[in-house]
Amino acid sequence: MKHRRTRSQLVEAVFKVLMLASFAFVAGSLALILWTIISKGLPALSWAMLTQVPEGGYYLGKGGGILNAILGSLYMAGGGTILALIVGLPIALYLETYLERSAWGAYVRLTLDVLWGIPSIVYGAFGFIFMLAIGMRASMLGGIITLALLELPIMTRAMDEVIRLMPEELEQAALALGSTRLEVAMRVVTRQMLPGLVTAVLLAFGRGIGDAASVLFTAGYTDRLPTSLLRPAASLPLAVYFQLSMPYPEVQKRAYAAALILTLIVLAVSLGSRWVSAKLRKNVVK
Amino acid sequence: METESNLSVDTNKKRPALTWRGRSDRLAGRLFFIFSVIPVGLVLLIVVMLVIKSWPLLKTHSLWLLLSGQTWKPEEGFFGFWPFIAGTFWVTAAALGLAVPPSLLTAIYLSEYSGRTLRALMKPLLDLLAAIPSVIYGVWGTLAIVPIIQNNLIPFIRQYVGNIPLISSQNSTGFGILAGGIVLAIMIMPFIIAVLYEILDNVPRGLKEASLGVGATRLQTVRWAVLPKVLPGLVAGIVFGASRALGETMAVLMVVGNVAQTPHSLLDAAYPLPALIANNYGEMMSIPLYDSALMTSALILLILILIFNITSALILRRVLGRKWV
Numbered sequence: 001m002k003h004r005r006t007r008s009q010l011v012e013a014v015f016k017v018l019m020l021a022s023f024a025f026v027a028g029s030l031a032l033i034l035w036t037i038i039s040k041g042l043p044a045l046s047w048a049m050l051t052q053v054p055e056g057g058y059y060l061g062k063g064g065g066i067l068n069a070i071l072g073s074l075y076m077a078g079g080g081t082i083l084a085l086i087v088g089l090p091i092a093l094y095l096e097t098y099l100e101r102s103a104w105g106a107y108v109r110l111t112l113d114v115l116w117g118i119p120s121i122v123y124g125a126f127g128f129i130f131m132l133a134i135g136m137r138a139s140m141l142g143g144i145i146t147l148a149l150l151e152l153p154i155m156t157r158a159m160d161e162v163i164r165l166m167p168e169e170l171e172q173a174a175l176a177l178g179s180t181r182l183e184v185a186m187r188v189v190t191r192q193m194l195p196g197l198v199t200a201v202l203l204a205f206g207r208g209i210g211d212a213a214s215v216l217f218t219a220g221y222t223d224r225l226p227t228s229l230l231r232p233a234a235s236l237p238l239a240v241y242f243q244l245s246m247p248y249p250e251v252q253k254r255a256y257a258a259a260l261i262l263t264l265i266v267l268a269v270s271l272g273s274r275w276v277s278a279k280l281r282k283n284v285v286k
Numbered sequence: 287m288e289t290e291s292n293l294s295v296d297t298n299k300k301r302p303a304l305t306w307r308g309r310s311d312r313l314a315g316r317l318f319f320i321f322s323v324i325p326v327g328l329v330l331l332i333v334v335m336l337v338i339k340s341w342p343l344l345k346t347h348s349l350w351l352l353l354s355g356q357t358w359k360p361e362e363g364f365f366g367f368w369p370f371i372a373g374t375f376w377v378t379a380a381a382l383g384l385a386v387p388p389s390l391l392t393a394i395y396l397s398e399y400s401g402r403t404l405r406a407l408m409k410p411l412l413d414l415l416a417a418i419p420s421v422i423y424g425v426w427g428t429l430a431i432v433p434i435i436q437n438n439l440i441p442f443i444r445q446y447v448g449n450i451p452l453i454s455s456q457n458s459t460g461f462g463i464l465a466g467g468i469v470l471a472i473m474i475m476p477f478i479i480a481v482l483y484e485i486l487d488n489v490p491r492g493l494k495e496a497s498l499g500v501g502a503t504r505l506q507t508v509r510w511a512v513l514p515k516v517l518p519g520l521v522a523g524i525v526f527g528a529s530r531a532l533g534e535t536m537a538v539l540m541v542v543g544n545v546a547q548t549p550h551s552l553l554d555a556a557y558p559l560p561a562l563i564a565n566n567y568g569e570m571m572s573i574p575l576y577d578s579a580l581m582t583s584a585l586i587l588l589i590l591i592l593i594f595n596i597t598s599a600l601i602l603r604r605v606l607g608r609k610w611v
Contacts, residue, residue, distance in 0.1 A: 012505045019395035022388035023404075026479065029472045030415050033426045040429060087324055094318035104322070110599065111325045117595035118332070118588065119533020121560040125584040126332045128567065129339050149328065156325075180311035203417075210419025213535040213560070217567050237421040241536065244425060259425045263418065270417040274410065 034263070041260025044253035050261070054223040059243070061250035066258050069239035072226045073262075076140060076219060076233060077209035080147030084155050084204055087148070089197075092159035097171070097185040109160075116153035121213040123150050128217035140226055140233035143219025150214050151204035158203050162196025163189055192284055195277035202273035206266050212237035236262045336588060339581035346575070352582070358546045360576045367583060369548045373463075373556030374587070376549050377538055378531045380467025385475050386524055393482035394508055398494075408483075412476040420473065424540030427469040432541055436460030440553065455553035459543065464552045466542035470534055474527045481523035485516050485605060519605035522598040529594035533587060535560035559587045 052065035091108065099105030127146035136142055166189065174184045190197075212235070220232030221242065236258060243255035343352070347365060355366020396405055436459055443453060455462070489512050497511040498504070513520075543555025544565060563580050570577040 008503050008506065012503045015391075015505050016395075016399065019391045019399065022391040023395055023400075023408075025388050026392055026415070026475055027411055029475075030411060032430065033418060033422070033472075036426050036430050037422060087321055090318050090321040091325070094315075094322050098315050098318060099322070108322045108325060110596075111329050113599045114329055114592065114595060115325055117529050117533075117591055117599075119535060119560060119591065121533060121535040121563050122332070122336075122584050122588050122591075125563055125567075125581060126335060129335055129581065130331075133335070152325065152328075180307050182311040182314040183307070185314075206417050210417075210421070212419070212421045213564055216564060237419055237536065240421050240425060241540070244428065244540070255425065256429075259422055263422055266417050266419060266422075267414065270414060 037256070037259050037263050040256040044257035045260060046257070049254065049257050053225055058223070059246055059251055061248050066236070066239050066254070068223055068225050069234040069236045069258065070261065072140070072219070072233035073209050073236040075226050076143040076147055076215065076235060077205050079144035080151055080208045081201060081205045083144065083148035084151040085201060088152050088156040088159065092156050092163060093185040093189060095160055096163040096189060097181045112153045112156055116157060119213070120150055120211050124214040124217040127214065131218060138218060138220030138232050139230045140219055141229040143215045143233055143235070146214045146218040147208040147211065150211060151208045154207050155200045155204040158200035159193060159197060162193045162200065166192050195280040195284060198280060199273045199277045202269050202276070206269040209269070210237060210262065210266055212241055333588070336581055336585040340578055340585045343575050343578040343582050356548060360573050360579060363575070365575070365579045367586060369546050370557055370559045370562050370583060371586065372548045373542070374532060374558040376463050376556055377466045377470060377542060377558050378528055380463050380552060381470035381474060381531045382524065382528055384467055384471035385478055385527065389475050389478040389482060390520070393479050393486055396483050397486035398504055398508055412480055415472070416476040420534060420537040421540070423469050423473055423537035427465055427537060427541035431465045431468050432460035434460070435462070435465055435553070443553070452551055453553065455551040457543065457553055457555050459555070461541055461543035462553050462555045463542065463549055466538045466556065467552070469537050469541055470531050473534060473537060474530050477530055478523060478527040481526055481602065482520060485519040485523060486512065488606060489515060516605070518601060522601035522605065525594055526598040526602060529591050529598060532591050532594065533560055535564050539564055559583045
């Protein structure tokens with residue numbers, strides 16, 4: 001009896017070590033990724049990278065920067081996020097106020113789950129053939145629309161998740177006082193979900209700005225600054241990818257710098273959304 | 287739909303002063319409905335467009351030969367997708383094999399052992415891991431993983447391990463399935479951990495306490511009381527992770543080698559379906575049926591993912607008792 005007990009305790013201890021090791025592995029890989037990107041990217045980062053467009057011979061190692069890609073990415077992810085918000089917010093409100101416990105609501109949720117699972121390369125391919133079909137060429141507008149499609153399920157799910165955490169009594173109280181469902185949606189739910197709304201928008205923006213496979217087909221790439229919706233636009237993830245695939249070490253170093261810029265933007269967005277939603281939380285009835 | 291509009295209709299009749307409110311409520315309902323058609327329509331549109339674009343190839347070639355064909359020579363009209371399908375499964379399997387054990391252990395630790403501080407810390411940690419763009423994972427893979435495989439692992443295996451199937455390979459670069467699997471494993475771990483943790487956390491407290499009460503250790507409780515109860519959910523969570531892995535493009539593309547061959551070893555190079563699409567869209571217009579073949583590969587990928595995704599979504603909804611995965 002005593003022997004058995006010590007054995008099970010030993011197994012317990014071994015597993016506990018394994019679990020802690022797994023946890024350390026997960027946390028460590030994040031640290032390792034960040035360390036690799038920072039240590040490689042920081043030496044290559046320069047003011048010119050941030051403020052200039054590629055000059056002639058840039059991809060052979062001559063002067064210039066990736067302002068075209070930084071701006072292109074910000075514009076496209078920003079535009080995509082706005083479009084996704086315009087479509088996603090009504091859907092999220094509709095699901096919670098009008099479609100509570102309805103079959104159609106379940107279908108819409110399932111399709112949003114399905115959309116969330118569709119990989120960005122398929123969105124890219126779809127965007128590409130859709131643009132071909134209506135006679136559009138690779139352009140910033142194409143990138144914006146494709147990113148909006150990619151971001152829509154992410155944003156709507158995140159918003160719906162926040163609305164679900166709302167106390168149900170609040171909604172019922174408003175309905176009992178004679179509010180219509182629209183008034184509940186616009187005056188009660190919208191205010192309650194504000195912190196979550198910011199989180200959802202920033203989450204979708206972060207996902208959009210980091211996505212390469214969808215804009216590869218639809219937005220193309222250019223060394224010029226993005227000026228028109230109907231012209232191709234550069235993006236940061238593709239700047240990283242293209243520069244890394246060049247055979248010149250000077251150009252590859254710039255890929256590391258571009259990777260660092262992209263990582264910093266994404267981390268700032270991710271941490272910023274936490275901070276903003278914590279600030280806004282005081283408007284919320286718990 | 288009918289039951290919903292009753293409320294506003296009634297208010298209209300009884301209180302004329304509120305008419306416009308009732309009307310705007312109903313009007314907004316219709317407008318909202320139109321918006322809610324968009325996601326449903328989008329899924330259908332994506333499938334229909336891909337089928338239409340794949341049709342020229344599917345019409346002229348037998349589906350079975352396309353799926354099982356080993357030769358990929360678009361210029362000569364040979365479109366065998368098997369190397370790419372096999373490559374997709376190899377990379378996904380490698381990623382799952384590497385990601386599932388640590389994810390499960392971490393999830394168990396978080397739900398059964400750890401204190402509040404660690405649990406609170408884990409959420410932002412997983413969020414950050416999930417927020418890092420896939421191209422960054424690709425850069426990290428080429429900088430950190432590929433050189434280790436190339437300079438340390440491959441010479442070691444060649445010298446000491448020899449000809450063990452699944453490991454030995456002619457490929458002497460670090461670019462291959464193992465590199466892709468490692469990068470992909472770290473990318474899908476946040477998803478798997480989050481789902482598994484939630485499933486484990488959902489187990490009734492009484493069950494765990496009953497088991498602990500009769501003298502079982504925590505590990506025995508997990509093994510004999512918790513795991514059997516949540517097994518379907520765990521499997522669904524892992525399938526869910528697999529569906530994320532199947533479609534991952536840029537990170538895998540950058541480290542997997544991209545050689546159109548059917549892989550036989552973890553160290554072989556592979557060419558998964560997403561990489562095929564991303565690498566060749568440029569020249570697809572110049573060769574007959576090539577564009578159709580690339581859209582067929584997008585369709586194959588989409589169908590695989592839909593199967594994985596919908597099954598796991600339906601099971602997870604039931605297990606977690608909620609509307610979303």
